Amino acid sequence: MAAARADGSIAPICREGRVASSAANLCETRGIADDPMIPRSSIRPPPRLYILTPAVSDGAALSGVLAEIFRTVDVAAVLLRLPDADERSLINRVKAAAGGVQGAGAALLVDGRPDIVARAGADGAHLAGPEALQAAVRTLKPNYIAGAGGLRSRHDAMVAAEVGADYVMFGEPDAAGHHPSRDAVIERVAWWAEVFEIPCVGYATALDDIDALVAAGADFVAVGDALLDDPRGPKAAAAEAAARLALTETAT
Numbered sequence: 077m078a079a080a081r082a083d084g085s086i087a088p089i090c091r092e093g094r095v096a097s098s099a100a101n102l103c104e105t106r107g108i109a110d111d112p113m114i115p116r117s118s119i120r121p122p123p124r125l126y127i128l129t130p131a132v133s134d135g136a137a138l139s140g141v142l143a144e145i146f147r148t149v150d151v152a153a154v155l156l157r158l159p160d161a162d163e164r165s166l167i168n169r170v171k172a173a174a175g176g177v178q179g180a181g182a183a184l185l186v187d188g189r190p191d192i193v194a195r196a197g198a199d200g201a202h203l204a205g206p207e208a209l210q211a212a213v214r215t216l217k218p219n220y221i222a223g224a225g226g227l228r229s230r231h232d233a234m235v236a237a238e239v240g241a242d243y244v245m246f247g248e249p250d251a252a253g254h255h256p257s258r259d260a261v262i263e264r265v266a267w268w269a270e271v272f273e274i275p276c277v278g279y280a281t282a283l284d285d286i287d288a289l290v291a292a293g294a295d296f297v298a299v300g301d302a303l304l305d306d307p308r309g310p311k312a313a314a315a316e317a318a319a320r321l322a323l324t325e326t327a328t
Contacts, residue, residue: 123290123321124152126277128248128300131159135172141304142173144311146180149318152296153183155202155223163192170196185223190215200242204250206235213240223277226250230267237274244268247279248298258285262292269293283313286320297321 127145132138145151154177158166170186174197177184183199186192190201190212200221203209209224216222217240224236225245233244246268247261256264258281265278269292278294280286282302289297299317306313 121295123294124296125149125317125321126152126245126296126298127154127303128279128298129154129157130300130304131157132169132173133159135169139173139176141310143176143180145303145314146176146182148311148314149321151180151182153185153199155185155187155298156198157187158189167192167196170198174198183221185221190220190222193220202245206232206239209236209241210239225277230264233264233268237272241274243275243277243296245277245279245298247281249279249300255279255281258288262288265289265294266292269295283316283320286317290321 127142129138142154154173156170156173158169161169166189170184170192174184178199184197186196186198186201188201188204188208190203192198193201193216198220200216200223201212202223202225203212204226206224206227208226209222213222221242222240223243223245224233224239224241225248227233227236227244227246233246236244246264247256249255255261261278265276268276275295276293277296277298278289278292279298279300280289280302283299283306285302286297286299297317303313303317304310
């Protein structure tokens with residue numbers, strides 16, 4: 077899934093179908109290697125933002141907030157988290173968000189529901205843990221993104237890569253809202269960035285965590301409440317996120 081350029085760097089080759097269209101940015105940011113042990117190129121493209129939404133009950137309100145963010149900062153992906161509801165309601169909520177997200181050039185991912193991705197018009201799913209990822213890969217590949225989070229150890233992350241994750245995420249909160257310490261997330265991102273070619277997403281609990289995550293080697297920085305619940309409003313928070321991403325040195 078990745079070819080070597082003449083200069084020895086990895087040239088990404090996106091898959092066919094939806095991944096090659098609105099979700100192409102996740103492929104293009106980093107070549108996705110068949111062998112996760114292929115070393116990274118020494119020069120990285122600038123990191124991009126990955127947004128985690130709260131559980132979506134009001135799709136129209138969320139779309140308005142996201143539109144304001146899209147006008148302010150470059151967003152690679154939006155992870156749509158969904159409340160408990162019947163399948164048809166969930167599909168409709170994803171469809172309501174899809175147009176605005178994909179129209180802005182970002183990938184729309186569904187949290188934990190690979191079974192509705194195709195029918196809802198999403199670009200892929202984010203799975204918690206290597207077991208959930210392995211169960212979903214057959215449904216998602218080759219036309220949809222399969223992302224992995226909930227990785228409690230280095231071993232979990234390596235298993236996710238071997239199973240076929242298109243990216244790994246470190247530091248996002250679990251269902252109870254708990255998340256690893258800032259230092260633990262930065263350490264894990266730095267380890268992954270040093271060794272593996274598959275893209276890495278680092279979760280920032282606060283906007284001022286962005287600098288350290290990018291310096292550690294994150295290809296994407298994920299933000300949730302720090303962006304969407306900022307008392308200054310999403311536009312001001314997005315502008316700060318954009319400035320932090322732009323000002324951080326990205327060459328390793």
